[in-house]
Amino acid sequence: MRPFSYTNAKNKEQALQTFTKTSHYLGGGTNLVDLMKEDVERPDQLIEVANLEYKNITKNNEGGYTLGGMLSNSETANHPDIRKNYPLLSMAMLSAATAQIRNMATNAGNLLQRTRCPYFFETSMPCNKREPGSGCGAKDGMNALHAIFGYSDKCIATHPSDMCVALAAMNAKVEVQKTDGSSRTIDFTDFHRLPGNQPEKDNTLEPGELITVIHLDEPKFSDHYYYLKIRERSSYAFALVSVAAGLQIKRGVITKAGLAMGGVAHKPWKFTKVEKYLEGKKPNKVNFKAAAEMAMQDAKPFEGNKYKVEMGKKAIVRALTQAFEREA
Amino acid sequence: MDEMEKWKNGSDTDQLSKDEEKIFDEIGLNGTSRRKFLKQMSAASLSIWASSYLTSDLLASPARTLPDNPEILLNEVRVNLRVNDMVKQLALDSRTSLLDALRERLQLTGTKKGCDHGQCGACTVMVDGKRKLSCLTLAATCEDKEITTIEGLAENGNLHPMQEAFLKHDGFQCGYCTPGQICSSVALLEEAKNGEASYVTEDFKDVKTDLKLSEEEIRERMSGNICRCGAYNNIVQAFKEVHSGDDEMPTWEFATAKQMEKAKNS
Ligand SMILES: Cc1cc2nc3c(=O)[nH]c(=O)nc-3n(C[C@H](O)[C@H](O)[C@H](O)COP(=O)(O)OP(=O)(O)OC[C@H]3O[C@@H](n4cnc5c(N)ncnc54)[C@H](O)[C@@H]3O)c2cc1C
Ligand code: SF4
Ligand code: FES
Ligand code: FES
Numbered sequence: 403m404r405p406f407s408y409t410n411a412k413n414k415e416q417a418l419q420t421f422t423k424t425s426h427y428l429g430g431g432t433n434l435v436d437l438m439k440e441d442v443e444r445p446d447q448l449i450e451v452a453n454l455e456y457k458n459i460t461k462n463n464e465g466g467y468t469l470g471g472m473l474s475n476s477e478t479a480n481h482p483d484i485r486k487n488y489p490l491l492s493m494a495m496l497s498a499a500t501a502q503i504r505n506m507a508t509n510a511g512n513l514l515q516r517t518r519c520p521y522f523f524e525t526s527m528p529c530n531k532r533e534p535g536s537g538c539g540a541k542d543g544m545n546a547l548h549a550i551f552g553y554s555d556k557c558i559a560t561h562p563s564d565m566c567v568a569l570a571a572m573n574a575k576v577e578v579q580k581t582d583g584s585s586r587t588i589d590f591t592d593f594h595r596l597p598g599n600q601p602e603k604d605n606t607l608e609p610g611e612l613i614t615v616i617h618l619d620e621p622k623f624s625d626h627y628y629y630l631k632i633r634e635r636s637s638y639a640f641a642l643v644s645v646a647a648g649l650q651i652k653r654g655v656i657t658k659a660g661l662a663m664g665g666v667a668h669k670p671w672k673f674t675k676v677e678k679y680l681e682g683k684k685p686n687k688v689n690f691k692a693a694a695e696m697a698m699q700d701a702k703p704f705e706g707n708k709y710k711v712e713m714g715k716k717a718i719v720r721a722l723t724q725a726f727e728r729e730a
Numbered sequence: 731m732d733e734m735e736k737w738k739n740g741s742d743t744d745q746l747s748k749d750e751e752k753i754f755d756e757i758g759l760n761g762t763s764r765r766k767f768l769k770q771m772s773a774a775s776l777s778i779w780a781s782s783y784l785t786s787d788l789l790a791s792p793a794r795t796l797p798d799n800p801e802i803l804l805n806e807v808r809v810n811l812r813v814n815d816m817v818k819q820l821a822l823d824s825r826t827s828l829l830d831a832l833r834e835r836l837q838l839t840g841t842k843k844g845c846d847h848g849q850c851g852a853c854t855v856m857v858d859g860k861r862k863l864s865c866l867t868l869a870a871t872c873e874d875k876e877i878t879t880i881e882g883l884a885e886n887g888n889l890h891p892m893q894e895a896f897l898k899h900d901g902f903q904c905g906y907c908t909p910g911q912i913c914s915s916v917a918l919l920e921e922a923k924n925g926e927a928s929y930v931t932e933d934f935k936d937v938k939t940d941l942k943l944s945e946e947e948i949r950e951r952m953s954g955n956i957c958r959c960g961a962y963n964n965i966v967q968a969f970k971e972v973h974s975g976d977d978e979m980p981t982w983e984f985a986t987a988k989q990m991e992k993a994k995n996s
Contacts, residue, residue: 405804408824408870428871435827435866436847448824450871476860480926482937489934497929500954501921502914503848505860506867624935637929637953 403438410450414612417451418581421610427451429472429511432503437516441525442532452508456614459483465620471510471613475565476501478509488618490627490648490660494568497631500638510613513566513576513593516604517559517668518640519548530556531601538601546706547642550714551667557601558704561594561669562640568629570670571646571660575617581610587617594669604668622658623648628724630717631664641665643713647721649685656680661697661718666710673697685726687719694718807870813838814882822869829853829864832879840880840909844956851955854910854917855879861917861954880909883916892916895968899977903959911955915969918943918951922973942974945981 411417417427426434426445429452437443456470459481467487469478478484479495498504498512521527521539528537540548540558548558574590594605607613626649633639641664648660659680662672676697683689694715701711799821807824810817813836820835829846832838832855844852846865853865856878883890892915895901902908925939930950943951948966957965963980971977979994 403825406824407805408807408868410871410873428868430866431868431871432848432863432866435868439847448868452871476926480924485927485934485937492927492934493929496927496931500851501918501951502851502854502861502863502954503866506862631929637950638956 404441404444404446406438406445407447408450409447411454414454414579414614415583417449417454417612418579418583418610420447420449421581421612422447423609425449425610427510427612429508430474430503430506431511432499432507433511433515437523440523442516442523451510451612454614456510462617464617466618469509469616469618471615472508474505475499475507475509475512476504479504487621487624488568488572490623490629490646491565491568491572491618493627494564494629494631494644494646497629497641497644498564509565509616512563513569513613513616514605514607515563518562519559520544522559531559531597534600534602541704544706545704546709547640547665548704548707549667550701550703550707550710551671552596553668554597554599554601556599557597557668559597559601559668560665561604561667562665563670564629564631564641564644564664566590566594566670567644567662567664568646569616570662570672571648572623573619573660576613577615577617578607578611578613580608585614591672591674597668601668622650623660623725626651626725626728628721628728630721630724632713632717643710643717645714645717645721647718647725649680649722649725651685651726654684656683656685661693661722663697663714663718666701666714680722685722687723690719690722690726693722809869809873811836811869811872811877812874813877814879820869824868824870826869827865828855828857828867828869828872828877831869832864832877838879838881842906842909844907844910849956850907850910851914852907852910854913854955856913856917859917859920861914878913880913883912890916891972892919892968895971895977896965899964899968899971900961901965901968902957902961907955907957907959911952911957911965914952914955915965915972918948918969919973921951945970948973 409420424445425447428434428448428450434443452472454472456472458470460468462468467483475495479492485492519540521529522532527539530536530538538557545558549560569590576588576593577585579585592606595603628647631641631644633641643666644664646662649656650658659677661677662670664670676693679696680693697718698711698714703711803821803823805824806821808819808821810819820831822831829841829843832841841855841864842852844850848863848866853863854861855864857875883893892912896912922941922943925937925941927934928947928950930946945966948969966980967977981990
C-alpha cells in the first residue's frame, strides 16, 4: 500500500475543507482499503468521515424516511422502521457480504463501492476503468460476470451493490454536500452512470462531494417485496443476477410496481417501462412472464455471460411471484 | 508406558510435560478449570494445542524486546488502542491495519491473518461489541474503541462457554480459522438476543428479540467465517449448545432425512 496521510474529520466542514483532488473519504474502508492494498486506489490522503453525525434514521417531509450516509449497513437493515416500512431494502442489504462487513460498511460507501470485475483488481491486466486508455480486458476475455445492458466499447463492468438495486426499485434520492458548502439532491436513477467514454467515472458526483443522507419516498412495497439473489454459493458472494421486486396491490390489481436488476449493468438496472406495464394488471404468472420477456428483450450478452438472459427472465418471474405470494 | 497402555489406563491427561504445565500456568488455567479443560481434550489434541502455544511463545519473545514505538515512521498516527481491558498508546504508520497492530505490535497473535482482503473472516474481532474484520480496519480509526480479541474472552482463567463448546464438539481441525469463528459466534449470540434479521429470515417486518436460530439461520449468519478444513457441522453444533442449550447433531447434507433421524437416535 502506498503511503497516505490520515485525517479524522471532526465535522463536515473539516472533511470538505481538507479535501484535495488526490484525497479519498473513508467510510468503513471495506472497499477502499482493499483496493489500496491491491494498488488499484492510490490516494495520498484519507479523510475519515464514518464518525460524522449522519448516523440517524428520521422521518422526512415526503412521508418517507431519511437514512444517514454514515450509518452502518447492518444498523440500517435492522432498524425497526426500515424493516417495517422498507423490508425490500432490509432484505437486499442483508443479502450482501457478511455480518462483519455489514457492521463496517456505511450507506454512503455502499453506493460508491467499485466494480468487482477481476481485471479491474489485477494491475497487470488492461482495464480502462482503472487506467483510462489501457483497453478493456474483459470484452474479449473472461466476461462471465459482466454486463448485458448499457455497456460501451470501453467497459462492460457491472455495479456490485445489492442495496443499490433495492434503492433503484424504490426511487431514492441522494443528498450531497459540495466543498463550497452548498448541497444538492440527486435522483437515484441519475446517481450512477453508464460507462460510455469515461468508464473511470462510476457516478455523477463531482470531486469532493460528500454523501450525507439518502431520502426514501413514502413506503409502497411494505407488504409485497422480495430480493432474489443468485450466486455461485449460497452466501458470502456477489450476485450473478439479482432482482428487487416490490408490488403494491389493491383489490387484486397491481397499483404500483418497483423492479430493478443487479449484476447486469454499470448501474443498478431499473425496468421503468416494465414497472409501468405491470401497473393496472393482475398479479399472475402470465403477466409476470410477459414482464420478464419485456425486461430482457434488449439484453446483448457476450460470449461468457449468455446465461444471464435466461437466468434474468426466470429470476424476474420468481421474485415477482414471491413478492406477490408473501402474506400481507 | 507405551502409547497403548497409556491410552488404556487413561492416565495420559494427568501427565503433562513440563512445557505443558508451564503453558497452563501462564494462561491461568488452574485447579478445576484445568481439569475440566483437560477432560474435554484428547491427549493427541492436547499436545497439538500446546505446541501452538510453544511456538508462538518462542516467536513472540524476541519481539517483546522491540521498542514499543519505532523511532521513525512515515505518516505517523498516535492511537490509544484499548484491547481486552488494556490500553496502549501506539505510534503507527497510517497504513497499519488493526490486524497488524494486534499481531505485530501488541503480540496478540491469536487473531489470524487469512486472506488480508475481507474474504475469509479469520481476522474477526469485536469492536465496541460488533464483529468486524481487523484486516480491513485501519488501526488509526480505532482510537478509544473497545476491541475484544480471542485472548480477551476467558475470564479469571475460565474459558468462555463458546471456547469450551468448540473444544467439546471439535469445532476445528487445523484451528487456523478458530479464533475468528469463536469471536464471530460470541457476537452472534448478542445479535440473536437483539432480534437482528438475516437474509434467510422469513419475515422482516415482524421484529422479535431473543431469537432461537435455526440451523439454516446459523449457517447463513456464520457464512463470513470460512473454514478450509470444513469443520462447519461441529461449529454449528458448538454454537447451538451455547445459544440454545440444544446440541443436537446438525444435518449432514449427504444423508436422507431417514438416515439422519437414525443417526441422531443412535
Ligand atoms: C469480501 C467482500 C464481499 C462483499 N460482498 C458484497 C455483496 O455481496 N453485496 C454488496 O452489495 N456488497 C458486497 N461487498 C461490498 C461492501 O458492501 C462495500 O465494500 C461497502 O458497502 C462499502 O462501504 P464502506 O463504508 O466500507 O466504503 P469505503 O470502502 O470506506 O468507501 C468506498 C468509496 O466510497 C467513498 N466514500 C465513503 N464514504 C463517503 C461519503 N460519505 N461521501 C463520499 N464518498 C464516500 C470512499 O472514498 C471510497 O471511494 C463485499 C465486500 C467484501 C470485502
Ligand atoms: S469491464 Fe470495465 S472494469 Fe472490467 S476490464 Fe473492462 S474496462 Fe476494466
Ligand atoms: S484476513 Fe481478514 S477476512 Fe481474511
Ligand atoms: S479448522 Fe482449519 S480452517 Fe477451520
